[in-house]
Amino acid sequence: MEDEVDRLVAAWRRERPDLDVEPLEVLSRVSRLARHLDRARRIAFSEHGLEPWEFDVLTSLRRAGAPYQLSPGQLLTQTLVTSGTMTNRIDRLTKKGLVERQPDPSDRRGVLVRLTREGQDRADQALAGLLAQEREILAQLSDRQRDDLAALLRHLVAPFDNMDNVPG
Amino acid sequence: MEDEVDRLVAAWRRERPDLDVEPLEVLSRVSRLARHLDRARRIAFSEHGLEPWEFDVLTSLRRAGAPYQLSPGQLLTQTLVTSGTMTNRIDRLTKKGLVERQPDPSDRRGVLVRLTREGQDRADQALAGLLAQEREILAQLSDRQRDDLAALLRHLVAPFDNMDNVPG
DNA sequence: TCCAAGTATCTCGACGTCAAGATTTCTTGG
DNA sequence: CCAAGAAATCTTGACGTCGAGATACTTGGA
Numbered sequence: 322m323e324d325e326v327d328r329l330v331a332a333w334r335r336e337r338p339d340l341d342v343e344p345l346e347v348l349s350r351v352s353r354l355a356r357h358l359d360r361a362r363r364i365a366f367s368e369h370g371l372e373p374w375e376f377d378v379l380t381s382l383r384r385a386g387a388p389y390q391l392s393p394g395q396l397l398t399q400t401l402v403t404s405g406t407m408t409n410r411i412d413r414l415t416k417k418g419l420v421e422r423q424p425d426p427s428d429r430r431g432v433l434v435r436l437t438r439e440g441q442d443r444a445d446q447a448l449a450g451l452l453a454q455e456r457e458i459l460a461q462l463s464d465r466q467r468d469d470l471a472a473l474l475r476h477l478v479a480p481f482d483n484m485d486n487v488p489g
Numbered sequence: 490m491e492d493e494v495d496r497l498v499a500a501w502r503r504e505r506p507d508l509d510v511e512p513l514e515v516l517s518r519v520s521r522l523a524r525h526l527d528r529a530r531r532i533a534f535s536e537h538g539l540e541p542w543e544f545d546v547l548t549s550l551r552r553a554g555a556p557y558q559l560s561p562g563q564l565l566t567q568t569l570v571t572s573g574t575m576t577n578r579i580d581r582l583t584k585k586g587l588v589e590r591q592p593d594p595s596d597r598r599g600v601l602v603r604l605t606r607e608g609q610d611r612a613d614q615a616l617a618g619l620l621a622q623e624r625e626i627l628a629q630l631s632d633r634q635r636d637d638l639a640a641l642l643r644h645l646v647a648p649f650d651n652m653d654n655v656p657g
Numbered sequence: 658t659c660c661a662a663g664t665a666t667c668t669c670g671a672c673g674t675c676a677a678g679a680t681t682t683c684t685t686g687g
Numbered sequence: 688c689c690a691a692g693a694a695a696t697c698t699t700g701a702c703g704t705c706g707a708g709a710t711a712c713t714t715g716g717a
Contacts, residue, residue: 322647332552340616344623347635348526350642355523356569357649358516374703384500394665401524406704408667430665430712448508455512461644467515473638474518476629479490481525542673562695574674576697598682598695660717668709679698685691 326350358458365454369447374400376451378410379419379444382436389436392425396434419443494518526626533622537615542568544619546578547587547612550604558603560593587611 326349333342359373366376381399382389391399393407400407411434414420419440425431436444459467494517501510527541534544549567550557559567561575568575579602582588587608593599604612627635 322643322651324643324647324650326643326646329552332554336552336554337613337616340620342620343635344620344627346639347627347642348623350639350646351519352523352526353650354642354646355520357646358520384497384504386500386504392665393667403705404666405668405706409703425665428665428713430710432666445505448505452508452510452512455516458645458648459512459515461648462641466641466644467511469637470641471514471518473630473634473641474515474522475490475492475494476634477626478494478518478522478525479492480626480629481522482492483490560695561697571675572696573676573698577673593695596683596695598680600696658717660715662714662716664713665711666709667711669707670705672705673703675700675702677699679696681694681696683692683694685689685693687689 324350325353361454361458362451365450366447369443369450371443371447374410375414375419376444376447378414379436379440380448382420382434383441383444383448389441390423390433392431392433414440492518493521529622529626530619533618534615537611537618539611539615542578543582543587544612544615546582547604547608548616550588550602551609551612551616556603557609558591558601560599560601564602582608 326346329349330342330345333340333345362373362376366373371379377400378396381396382391385391393404393411396411397404397407402410411420411422415422418437420434420436423433423435425433462470494514497517498510498513501508501513530541530544534541539547545568546564549564550559553559561572561579564579565572565575570578579588579590583590586605588602588604591601591603593601630638
């Protein structure tokens with residue numbers, strides 16, 4: 322089946338026949354698919370009363386394991402946002418009762434953000450919903466194709482991931 | 490080579506051994522790779538004095554072919570932003586001298602946004618830079634792997650693309 | 658002990674986006 | 688030919704993010 326990138330590439334070949342636009346066949350599809358996935362996730366999460374950014378923070382804490390707490394700084398590196406943004410997010414999640422701030426007993430500058438019971442339940446429910454949705458999207462592919470795709474994508478992502486990229 | 494998604498999946502398997510998190514192997518990689526690509530593009534474009542959103546608008550006009558003009562409404566559907574955002578973008582691009590607004594001769598409600606000579610040159614230069622960068626990223630893969638990857642991604646994107654998704 | 662440099666978090670102002678509504682112009686049925 | 692609705696664009700206010708700087712605490716060396 323044809324997609325938007327096929328049309329995009331055809332347009333460039335018409336307007337700039339001198340250029341080799343083949344890289345777009347892969348990387349433009351990655352970007353567009355990511356955009357579609359963002360939208361789909363937003364819808365899936367809203368069924369559990371969560372925004373995507375809330376899911377990111379809550380699941381980072383959830384994955385940390387009991388007692389489900391991390392410093393704001395650790396959350397920064399996991400979610401790739403800046404410190405001002407994280408302060409704001411923690412404020413709002415606190416107001417919703419999904420996390421709570423506690424003083425770090427070993428460093429008086431520090432704070433520990435801890436998942437509440439409610440926060441943990443919401444994160445778990447939203448994750449289950451997300452996985453169900455993603456399984457539907459992936460139903461387009463055979464098991465073998467899924468594995469191949471994951472492996473190919475790993476080749477492209479790994480150089481970035483092992484390159485140390487942390488915002489302020 | 491290992492990547493962040495391997496670590497993510499391992500963490501979930503430890504914390505939620507009851508769940509099948511395999512879909513993340515594909516779709517989380519797509520999202521993360523897209524994020525890395527956004528950053529890389531931002532850097533590549535800045536060498537030509539452009540922001541990513543400026544590139545999006547300028548290249549939409551460029552692909553339209555001579556005389557390189559589209560209505561704001563057509564630009565909306567191509568770039569997937571809302572009308573208020575597009576008005577703002579056209580304002581800023583006009584101030585930079587990269588596009589100009591002209592009255593639509595056949596509809597007095599309408600406006601046509603046209604690429605200036607300068608705008609066209611910038612778009613062409615930035616596209617060449619982008620393609621060079623993307624070729625480097627894809628050097629991780631063989632020609633065969635690239636083709637396979639593009640085909641697999643098309644399977645996943647096509648259902649979304651042929652689903653009519655247009656914002657306000 | 659004391660100070661300088663480093664670290665952790667928060668505060669604040671600027672900016673871009675969105676969503677809803679306002680305005681102007683076109684279209685169409687009666 | 689007109690009135691009502693549709694269409695195209697712009698305006699406005701709220702919101703989340705960023706980035707730089709402020710504040711408070713810690714650490715290591717003199």
